Amino acid sequence: MAIWSIPSMEMTRDPSIEQTPAKSPERWSREYSLPWQSCGDPTADSVIEKLLSSGRIDGLHSILDAIQRNGDAVPDCPPVLRSYFEETARLPSFANQDTLSHSQDVFARYGLPMTLSLFCLVLPEGYAAPRPALALSFTKTMYDHTRRRLAETAQFLLDVVSPGAFGPDGRAIRSIQKVRLMHAAARFFVKRKKEWPQSYGDPISQTDLAAVAGGFGSETIRGLEKLGIVLREEDREAYTHCWAVMSSMIGLDDELVARDFRDMDECVKSYKRHQWGPSTEGKELTRSLMNMVNRQLPPLLRGLPEAYLYFLMGPEGAEILGVSRNRKSSVLRPFMGLNSFINLSQHKSRRLARIIRSLTLGILQGVMVREIGDRPVKFYMQPAIRKAWQMDPVYRRFSRKGNLSNYQATVQLPDTTSLQASADTGAAKNQCLLMDLSRTGASILVDPGLNPGGAGSSFTIQIRRHNASVSLNAISCHQQMDNKTGLLRIGMEFDNPDRHSVRIIQKWMDQEET
Numbered sequence: 001m002a003i004w005s006i007p008s009m010e011m012t013r014d015p016s017i018e019q020t021p022a023k024s025p026e027r028w029s030r031e032y033s034l035p036w037q038s039c040g041d042p043t044a045d046s047v048i049e050k051l052l053s054s055g056r057i058d059g060l061h062s063i064l065d066a067i068q069r070n071g072d073a074v075p076d077c078p079p080v081l082r083s084y085f086e087e088t089a090r091l092p093s094f095a096n097q098d099t100l101s102h103s104q105d106v107f108a109r110y111g112l113p114m115t116l117s118l119f120c121l122v123l124p125e126g127y128a129a130p131r132p133a134l135a136l137s138f139t140k141t142m143y144d145h146t147r148r149r150l151a152e153t154a155q156f157l158l159d160v161v162s163p164g165a166f167g168p169d170g171r172a173i174r175s176i177q178k179v180r181l182m183h184a185a186a187r188f189f190v191k192r193k194k195e196w197p198q199s200y201g202d203p204i205s206q207t208d209l210a211a212v213a214g215g216f217g218s219e220t221i222r223g224l225e226k227l228g229i230v231l232r233e234e235d236r237e238a239y240t241h242c243w244a245v246m247s248s249m250i251g252l253d254d255e256l257v258a259r260d261f262r263d264m265d266e267c268v269k270s271y272k273r274h275q276w277g278p279s280t281e282g283k284e285l286t287r288s289l290m291n292m293v294n295r296q297l298p299p300l301l302r303g304l305p306e307a308y309l310y311f312l313m314g315p316e317g318a319e320i321l322g323v324s325r326n327r328k329s330s331v332l333r334p335f336m337g338l339n340s341f342i343n344l345s346q347h348k349s350r351r352l353a354r355i356i357r358s359l360t361l362g363i364l365q366g367v368m369v370r371e372i373g374d375r376p377v378k379f380y381m382q383p384a385i386r387k388a389w390q391m392d393p394v395y396r397r398f399s400r401k402g403n404l405s406n407y408q409a410t411v412q413l414p415d416t417t418s419l420q421a422s423a424d425t426g427a428a429k430n431q432c433l434l435m436d437l438s439r440t441g442a443s444i445l446v447d448p449g450l451n452p453g454g455a456g457s458s459f460t461i462q463i464r465r466h467n468a469s470v471s472l473n474a475i476s477c478h479q480q481m482d483n484k485t486g487l488l489r490i491g492m493e494f495d496n497p498d499r500h501s502v503r504i505i506q507k508w509m510d511q512e513e514t
Contacts, residue, residue, distance in 0.1 A: 027263075028270035038201035041209075041251030043088065044184035050080045052188070060185075064178045068380075071168035088180070089173050091166065092248040094259060096241065100166055103242035106235045107161040108388040110224060116360045117223030118157055119150070119293060120305050121312040122215040124286055128313075128320045129211075129275040133282035135190045135203040146288040147477055154364065155379060157216065160246055161239075162382040171380070176249045183209075183251070207271070209247065210256045214268035217243030218261055223312050227352065236261050276320060283322040290323070295475070295495050297362040303328040304359055361391070365440065406508075409434055411444060412460035414453040419446060433487070437463070437505075441474065441493035448481070448488040455479055459492055465508050470501040 025031035051057040056078050066075045067085070074085045107114060127133045136149075156175055159165060165172035183204045190196055190203040217240045221231060231239070240261040248257050258264035290309070294302045307328040310318040318324070381391065409421040411432060421432040421444055436443035442461060446452055452459075457476045462469055474492035482489045494502055 028266050030270075030274050033207050033270065033274060036206035036210075036253070036256065037208075039206040039253070040187050040202040040204070041180065041184055041206075043084070044180045044251055045187060047080055047084045047181065048184040048188050051078060054078065057185075060181070064181070067174050067178070068171060069168070070166070070170050070173040072174065084181075085177060088177055088249065091173075092245060092257075094248075095166075095245045097166070099238050099241045100245065101163075102235070102238035104161055104163045104165060106231065106239045108163065108385060110229065110231070111161075111385065112360045112389055113224055113227060113229060113356050114220050115154065115157065115364070116308065116356055117220050117312065118153065118216075119289075119360075119363055120308040121223045122219060123149070123153065123289060124309055124313065124321055124323075125215060125219065125272075125317070126212070127282040127285040127289075128277075128317060129208075129271070130277050130279035130282060131200050131203070131275065132208055133279050133285055134196070134200070135186065136285060137281040138190055138193060138195075146285070146292045150289070150292060150363075151379060158381055158385065160216075161242055163384045166245075172246070173249070176246060180250050206253055206256055207275075209250060209252045210258070210267050211271040211275070213243050213247035213250075213252065214258065214264045214271070216246070218258075218264040219268050221261070222265070226312055227356075240264055272317075276317070278320045278322075282320065286321040286323060293363050295493070296365055297359065301355075301358055301362065304355070308359070364391075406465055407434065407437055408464045409437075409442070409444075410462040410464075411446075412462075413450060414457050414459070415451065417450055419444075419450070435489065436491075441477070441491065443489065443491045445482060445487040445489055448486075452476075452479075452488065452490060458495075461492070461494075463505060468504075468508075470504045472501045472505075 048057070051060065059077075060081075063075055063077050063081065066072070070089070074082050127136070156179060159171040159175035162170070164170045187203050196203065221236055221239060224231065237260060241259070244257055244259045244264070248254065256267075258267050286309075290306055293305045297304070303326050306323050306326055309321075309323055310325050310329060313321075313323075315325075385391070411419040411421055413419065419432040421434040432447075433445040434442065435445055442463075453476065455476050455478055459474045459476065460471060461474050462471045472494045475495045476490055477493050478491045480489050481487075
């Protein structure tokens with residue numbers, strides 16, 4: 001008989017020992033959340049897999065671009081995609097239309113500081129977790145990714161919480177459906193990259209989706225509180241309800257949907273405890289985000305986004321992202337500990353209101369561009385929100401472009417080559433074609449043989465209109481070959497510390513309309 005043999009596999013119950021059921025893990029504990037880290041979104045994942053297997057994924061972007069409002073008919077598309085749009089358009093059973101309307105009123109009132117919290121708190125907090133930071137780092141160039149994510153996240157926020165967002169003329173339902181598909185596509189491709197560790201589970205997992213909902217909801221409210229803007233309880237719960245509805249519609253399992261502020265807040269706190277940590281990707285993404293935001297601001301305000309991030313995330317969170325306290329932090333210090341239950345415009349610190357407005361408008365101007373990467377961006381802000389934020393003049397100015405026939409330009413490439421550009425010249429040697437001109441940047445076509453440098457390269461542009469001219473510095477934000485002409489399309493944004501030149505171009509464009 002072997003020394004370690006077991007006489008029998010049968011086990012008998014000792015009646016003297018009380019049998020107690022296994023204790024369920026506490027909600028939002030590590031044990032509770034860990035299994036969800038390996039779960040994606042079966043509904044949307046199945047759609048993407050079927051589109052890929054049938055070779056019909058290429059037309060997805062054009063289909064999504066054709067659907068903007070909730071009441072828009074779904075264009076001709078594969079049956080699996082049509083079924084998806086029909087089946088996922090229903091609001092969850094707990095959704096309350098009156099409460100949703102209440103949440104939209106809250107956003108109209110406090111939307112400027114909420115939007116700033118999105119840029120300087122919610123987005124950076126996503127970079128503080130190594131798993132999502134690694135997934136995001138796989139997307140194109142870091143610079144192009146930052147511009148696009150900034151624009152798309154701001155658009156998603158406005159789509160979900162603008163007045164009437166969930167009605168026939170609103171955009172919330174369609175926007176949620178499209179983001180859900182984009183998440184599924186990202187999961188499909190990221191999981192197949194050899195750099196993605198299997199121990200990380202699914203990218204954009206159920207755990208991540210719960211934290212994203214909390215970032216838009218309870219964490220944004222916490223950001224307001226840090227600046228002394230304390231919402232009434234009914235306002236706080238209404239705003240949380242909106243993002244609970246969103247989380248249910250974007251593919252989050254019913255068990256993980258936090259339906260009140262306290263539960264959502266606990267979800268975010270747990271995610272920070274269990275998921276946050278330093279990573280090279282997180283620091284690079286944060287640096288790119290802050291650089292992008294600062295480029296939209298006048299010199300006096302540059303550095304404030306980092307100060308705001310440090311203030312909102314605290315020293316430990318900021319350290320994870322490689323952000324340290326700077327001299328601009330003293331601007332925010334006088335507002336610590338303020339309390340207010342009233343509209344920001346009536347806040348006892350009008351100086352803080354001006355800072356928040358200037359920062360937020362500067363960033364929003366940066367996302368009101370006509371093109372990012374290889375796709376146009378149609379940034380939309382509802383008239384009711386523009387009126388509440390007094391943004392109509394800014395929105396009109398930054399959503400237009402100039403009449404190209406009125407302009408000529410000289411573009412100085414990084415290697416000192418000088419190119420003459422106008423709207424009616426070809427891209428012959430030492431020439432380029434001016435394709436687009438707006439208040440934030442320009443787009444040109446050039447001969448790729450001129451070697452104009454990659455994305456992030458610096459250019460000098462002299463813009464001429466009639467007998468007047470201005471010179472500006474510009475940064476190349478994307479480059480792509482134009483299949484029709486065989487030329488290289490370069491999109492640039494102005495990066496001039498002296499805003500005087502930019503204001504001159506804005507004045508020229510205003511004169512075109514008079």
